[in-house]
Amino acid sequence: MFNSYTTNTLEYDAGSCINCGKCSTVCPHAVFSPGEKVAQLADPLACMECGACQLNCPTGAIVVDSGVGCAYAMMWSAIKGQEEVTCGCGDNYCCSPSPSILQLGKKK
Amino acid sequence: MNNTNMINVSMNDPASLHPTIRSTSSDITFANHRDHFFARMGVRRSEHRVEPGLYALGEPTPDSPVFASANYTLSFDALRRALVGVDCYILVLDTRGVNVWCAAGKGTFGTEELVHRIQATGLHKVVSHRVVIVPQLGATGVAAHKVKAASGFSVEYGPVRASDLPEYLRTRQATPEMRRVRFTLPDRLVLIPVELFLAPLPALVAAVILSILGGYMVAVAALIAILSGMIVFPILLPWIPTKDFSTKGFIVGALVALPFAWNAFYSVPDTAWWLRYSWVLIYMLVIPPVTAFLALNFTGSTTFTSVTGVRREIYAYVPKMAWMFASGIILMLVLALIPFIGGL
Structure with a gap:
């Protein structure tokens, strides 16, 4: 109830995994974790569908329908009749100068 | 705006x-x-x-590490500030002035641009090793194995936050915590000015x-609704009940609306009950619905937030927001028109 984030498009075929460890390295939400023989799908619901694991998987063991999880961008694309949702901010600037987004840091 | 310039220095300077x-x-x-202030203000x-x-930071040698960054001042400056005392090279990709993660999502911080920039700068002549340290959040645009195949350089994914780089460089290993993206209160607070400046x-x-x-x-109620959607909501995000942003926004909006409704009901006791x-x-x-939409x-x-989840939220709640908002406005219009059509 009141949770739309109970499913996503992440699919993992452990049979094709060569255990290179890239997916658990690139995932910012620890969806994958290193395993003994193959990568483990540890927390699939934490996936934000950024697509980093799919892009860096050399054997194509991971498939995810990646994109920008931004309501504004999605509604704007729908209004304009675009098939593909692109970041609503355009190519030349971004709506979020967020520290975490920019690999900028917490001060210690 | 950045603190760099072309300088002529002695021959033993790399x-x-x-x-x-x-x-x-x-x-x-x-x-x-x-520059950072204006960037954060939007x-x-x-x-x-x-x-x-x-770019050469300090006095790098052919053995010094190479770090990839975006050509956005906040990204580049966070990196060079974190690398204080480290002699290294910084390879700035052309991301059209967008930060690493957003640019990676757009593909401008990507495999193609990284390979192009490695070749255009003659990096293989500058350093003797074949490793580029790429911020982890750049992985959304960079396929490490394709960069290796096309340029000969291995991609090593550094930590999410530049501030973790000194520790990372000691062990060349990112801890699980360094690999996690958070969305802390300070992270959320810095987003507020940009949102406000658009409003x-x-x-x-x-x-x-x-x-x-x-x-x-x-009018006051409308302004407070907008401000609570843009300021109160981001601050309280993790503590507002329910997982969906829309329902969180409805809750905040209802709390904001209550005092106004209370006031409208009790401040005019001699008015008709209806x-x-x-x-x-x-x-x-x-x-x-206003605060829910902003949320x-x-x-x-x-x-x-994932695309799948956000799409489900849009289908589930946006029609309800539209109906609620439209009904309220129509009711207000009817009340405003009553005096003109000879009513009360």
Whole structure:
């Protein structure tokens, strides 16, 4: 109830995994974790569908329908009749100068 | 705006061995701080840029590490500030002035640009090793194995936050915590100014129209609804009940609307009962969908919402928001028209 984030498009075929460890390295939400023989799908619901694991998987063991999880961008694309949702901010600037987004840091 | 310049230095300085290497330092100047301030305010959003190319930080040798960054001043400056005392090279990709993660999502911080920039700067002649350290959040645009195949350089994914780099460099291993993206209160707070700077004109127009229709109190309510969607909501995000952003927004909106509804009901005891109930209804119908819509749009600024989930939210709640808002406005219009058609 009141949770739309109970499913996503992440699919993992452990049979094709060569255990290179890239997916658990690139995932910012620890969806994958290193395993003994193959990568483990540890927390699939934490996936934000950024697509980093799919892009860096050399054997194509991971498939995810990646994109920008931004309501504004999605509604704007729908209004304009675009098939593909692109970041609503355009190519030349971004709506979020967020520290975490920019690999900028917490001060210690 | 960045603290870099082309300088001619002695022959044993690595920056002079290759004509395209610029020098930089870890110092953040007053001009840098001013630039950061405007970037965070959303002023001249596409102009906070660094010249793409190769930079020498300190006195790097052919064995020194190479770090990839975006040509956005906040990204580049966070990196060079974190690398204080480290002799290294910084390879700035042309991301059109956009930060690493957003640019990676757009594909401008990507395999193609990384390979192109490695070749264009002659990096293989500058360093003897074949490793580029790429920020982890750049992985959304970079396929490490394809970069290796096309350029000969291995991609090593560094930590999410530049501030973890000194520790990372000691062990060349990122801890699980360094690999996690968070969305802490400070992370959320810095987003508020940009959102606010986009709001004044639409908010003002809405307030003027509403004050004509329903009086100044309605205009105040509208402004408070917008401000609570843009300030209160991001601050309280993790503590508001329910997982969906829309329902969180409805909850905040209902709490904001209650005092106005209360006031409308009790401040005019000699008015007809149905008029008082109508105003309660108007506030409860108009304010929550406004904050809910703003809350839903905040998904684009977060670090964790998936396309699938956001799409489900849009289908589930946006029609309800539209119906509530429209009903409230129509009711307000009807009340505003009653005096003109010879009613009370």
